[in-house]
Amino acid sequence: MALKLNQNLSQKLMQKLSPQQLQLMKLMQVTTMGLEQRIKEELQNNPALEEASGGAEDDISLNRLEDSSDEMPFNDDDSASDAKLDQGEDESDFDVSDYVNPDREDYAYKLKSNNYRDPEEDYQAPIRFKKGFQEQLTDELGMLPLDAVQRQIGEVIIGNLDQDGYLQRSVDAMVNDLAFSFNLMVTNQQVEDVLQRIQRLEPSGIGGRDLRECLSIQIRNRLEDAVEKQADLGSLFVLQTAGRILDKYFEPFVKHQYRQIAEKLKVSEEDLKEAVELIKTLDPKPGRHGGEVSENVAASIIPDFYLINDNGKLLLSINSKNDPDLRISPSYEEMLLRYEREQNRTGINARQAEQTKEAAFFVKQKIDSARWFMEMIQQRRSTMLNTMQAVVDFQHDYFLEGDISFLKPMRLKDIAQIIKMDVSTVSRVINNKYIQTHFGIFLVKSFFSQSIENEEGEEISTSQIKETLRHLIENEDKSTPLTDEELAAHLQKQGFLVARRTVAKYREGLGYPVARLRKQI
Numbered sequence: 001m002a003l004k005l006n007q008n009l010s011q012k013l014m015q016k017l018s019p020q021q022l023q024l025m026k027l028m029q030v031t032t033m034g035l036e037q038r039i040k041e042e043l044q045n046n047p048a049l050e051e052a053s054g055g056a057e058d059d060i061s062l063n064r065l066e067d068s069s070d071e072m073p074f075n076d077d078d079s080a081s082d083a084k085l086d087q088g089e090d091e092s093d094f095d096v097s098d099y100v101n102p103d104r105e106d107y108a109y110k111l112k113s114n115n116y117r118d119p120e121e122d123y124q125a126p127i128r129f130k131k132g133f134q135e136q137l138t139d140e141l142g143m144l145p146l147d148a149v150q151r152q153i154g155e156v157i158i159g160n161l162d163q164d165g166y167l168q169r170s171v172d173a174m175v176n177d178l179a180f181s182f183n184l185m186v187t188n189q190q191v192e193d194v195l196q197r198i199q200r201l202e203p204s205g206i207g208g209r210d211l212r213e214c215l216s217i218q219i220r221n222r223l224e225d226a227v228e229k230q231a232d233l234g235s236l237f238v239l240q241t242a243g244r245i246l247d248k249y250f251e252p253f254v255k256h257q258y259r260q261i262a263e264k265l266k267v268s269e270e271d272l273k274e275a276v277e278l279i280k281t282l283d284p285k286p287g288r289h290g291g292e293v294s295e296n297v298a299a300s301i302i303p304d305f306y307l308i309n310d311n312g313k314l315l316l317s318i319n320s321k322n323d324p325d326l327r328i329s330p331s332y333e334e335m336l337l338r339y340e341r342e343q344n345r346t347g348i349n350a351r352q353a354e355q356t357k358e359a360a361f362f363v364k365q366k367i368d369s370a371r372w373f374m375e376m377i378q379q380r381r382s383t384m385l386n387t388m389q390a391v392v393d394f395q396h397d398y399f400l401e402g403d404i405s406f407l408k409p410m411r412l413k414d415i416a417q418i419i420k421m422d423v424s425t426v427s428r429v430i431n432n433k434y435i436q437t438h439f440g441i442f443l444v445k446s447f448f449s450q451s452i453e454n455e456e457g458e459e460i461s462t463s464q465i466k467e468t469l470r471h472l473i474e475n476e477d478k479s480t481p482l483t484d485e486e487l488a489a490h491l492q493k494q495g496f497l498v499a500r501r502t503v504a505k506y507r508e509g510l511g512y513p514v515a516r517l518r519k520q521i
Contacts, residue, residue, distance in 0.1 A: 023373070027380045028428035032304045032319045035380075039324060042373050048332040048366035049373065052325040133165065133203060133287050134158050140201045146194070152182055153194040157207065165206045165287025166214065167195070200224075205286035216246045218282045241267060241275035253279070256519045276520075303436035305388050305444070307399060314399055316389055318381055326374050328367055335363045383421070387429040388444070390418040395447055402439035404467045410448050465496050466506050473512050478520035 030038055043049055141154045156178060160169040169177075171191045178184040178191075199207040204221045208214030223239045245253050249261045253276075262272045308315045339360035342352075392399055394414065397406040412430075416423045430444040449463040472490055476482045482490070488503045498506075512518065 024376045024379060025428060027376055028383065028425065029431050031432055032302050035377075036323060039326070039377070043324070043326075046366055046370050046373070048329050048363070049326060049370035050329045052327040133206070134161060137161075137198065137201055137206065141198070144197060146197075149184060149186065150190070150194050152184060153178065153186060153191055154198060156182075157191070157195055157198055161206065161287065163287050164285040165203065165208070167207050167209050171195070203283070203286040205283055211284055212246055212250045214284065214286065215279060215282045216243065218286075219243045219246060219279075237271070238274045238278055241265065241271060242278045245275055245279065256517055258519075301434050301441055303441055304384070304433040305435040307392060307435055307437045309400065309438045312400065314392055314396065316385065316392055318385055318388075320381065323377075326370075326377070328370055332363055332367055336360060336367075339363070383425065384429050384433075386419050387415060387421075387426055388435065390415050391430075391444065391447060394418070398447075399437060402437070404464060407447065407449070407463050409462070412448060462506075465491065465498060466510060468494060468496065469503065469506050470510055473507070473510075473518070476518075478518065481515040481518040483515045 027035065027038065043051065137158045138155065141151065141158065144154075146154065153174075156174055157167065160167060160174065162168050171188050174191055175186055175188055178186055195207055199217045200221060205214045205218045208217050219239060219242050223236070223243065226236055226239055244265060245261060249264060252261050258269075258272060258276070262269060265272070267275075302319070304319050306317045306319060308317075339356050342356045391410070394410055395406075395408060398404070398408070400406075412423045412426045416426045419426070430448070433444045434441055435444055446463070468491060469487060472482065472487055484500045484503045484507065487507070488498055488500045491498050491503065
């Protein structure tokens with residue numbers, strides 16, 4: 001059968017996102033700290049974009065783009081440059097005056113709504129850097145009276161500790177590592193001896209191979225210190241009882257089978273309670289919390305929004321105090337003017353004209369990219385403020401009083417309809433964003449909840465039910481904690497028609513275990 005070539009004409013409806021739209025969607029998702037890093041990356045990658053000097057001569061034009069940004073629509077079409085290509089225009093032909101014109105509204109730009117930030121204001125990075133616990137252990141290891149072989153064993157052991165401080169490699173495997181990597185033939189007992197010495201270092205609990213051993217190490221170290229300091233007999237007895245629980249009855253302890261443990265240890269309920277309370281004070285992740293941590297620890301949550309209650313009037317603002325002021329580089333604008341003069345110069349040959357045109361087109365692309373980025377930053381700011389303002393207006397009574405009972409059922413769809421945008425846009429705006437109010441800092445996502453009807457048929461927020469459930473669990477009798485059935489019954493008495501399975505779901509979401517594991521002596 002012969003092959004035939006056919007040519008058909010068809011129409012298709014397609015939705016295509018421009019690079020600027022993709023960039024905007026990505027910027028919507030980043031937090032305040034993420035945006036600061038993203039701006040720094042753009043400043044490094046695009047020489048046509050730079051931080052404004054903050055001079056007074058720029059003040060008039062720097063506010064123009066921001067003043068007009070509130071009216072800037074969310075453009076779902078392709079960019080203007082794409083439209084030109086569709087119309088068959090040559091993008092290499094452009095008017096320099098479109099790029100170098102001090103009277104143009106977006107000629108200059110700044111991120112802040114007022115003037116430049118105060119140069120005397122001290123901006124501290126919200127990250128504090130601390131020495132890693134592995135480096136700390138290596139320093140402590142150097143103070144121990146060890147020979148060269150023992151020191152090498154110790155470094156291998158420390159190198160195999162995870163971020164929580166647990167030993168992730170078996171003794172046999174470390175013996176093989178020392179033989180193959182360092183040509184050291186050692187025995188398992190030599191590694192165990194060095195491991196025990198490391199387990200006596202700080203932070204206490206380091207070097208455990210599981211949770212039981214980690215806690216046992218801490219009790220053992222405390223007991224040795226207590227004996228050395230000649231502590232009273234009562235304190236020693238509590239430490240010994242805690243050690244016996246971890247060594248012999250760890251499984252019943254995890255299951256809160258206290259009566260069984262007391263019978264086997266032949267101790268009173270009061271003595272067992274003291275030992276259990278002591279175990280609860282131990283650190284299950286000494287690598288993270290004991291000593292100094294290896295990862296960067298945020299000093300505090302950096303809010304993305306600020307909400308102030310000014311005598312009953314809620315004032316919303318966005319956190320942009322650390323965002324640098326941006327503008328198009330004057331040197332790049334001067335380049336375009338120079339290229340224009342070159343093109344208009346008489347006597348220029350065709351080769352020189354073509355090179356000048358290519359150079360001008362390159363500069364134009366960089367300026368376009370810088371302008372698009374600044375517009376995306378401002379559109380992000382405008383969209384975030386509009387979205388958060390809709391949330392504040394929707395939950396006005398709650399933000400005014402801070403009372404969880406005023407929190408209304410609110411879905412992403414509700415806010416999307418108010419601001420006339422897609423649900424996905426609202427989702428990106430609230431993703432990992434925090435707001436600081438006069439009654440605390442909250443994750444914006446926590447204000448969204450589904451609704452459920454009470455006995456009167458009124459719709460109430462599931463957040464109210466969760467808060468009531470939290471209150472019930474926190475104030476229950478810890479010796480006989482409430483089961484899910486009992487919690488459901490209590491909620492029904494307060495007018496919340498919730499099934500047991502729903503209670504279990506909410507309880508797990510709040511981070512509370514089942515009643516058996518909440519039991520205390």
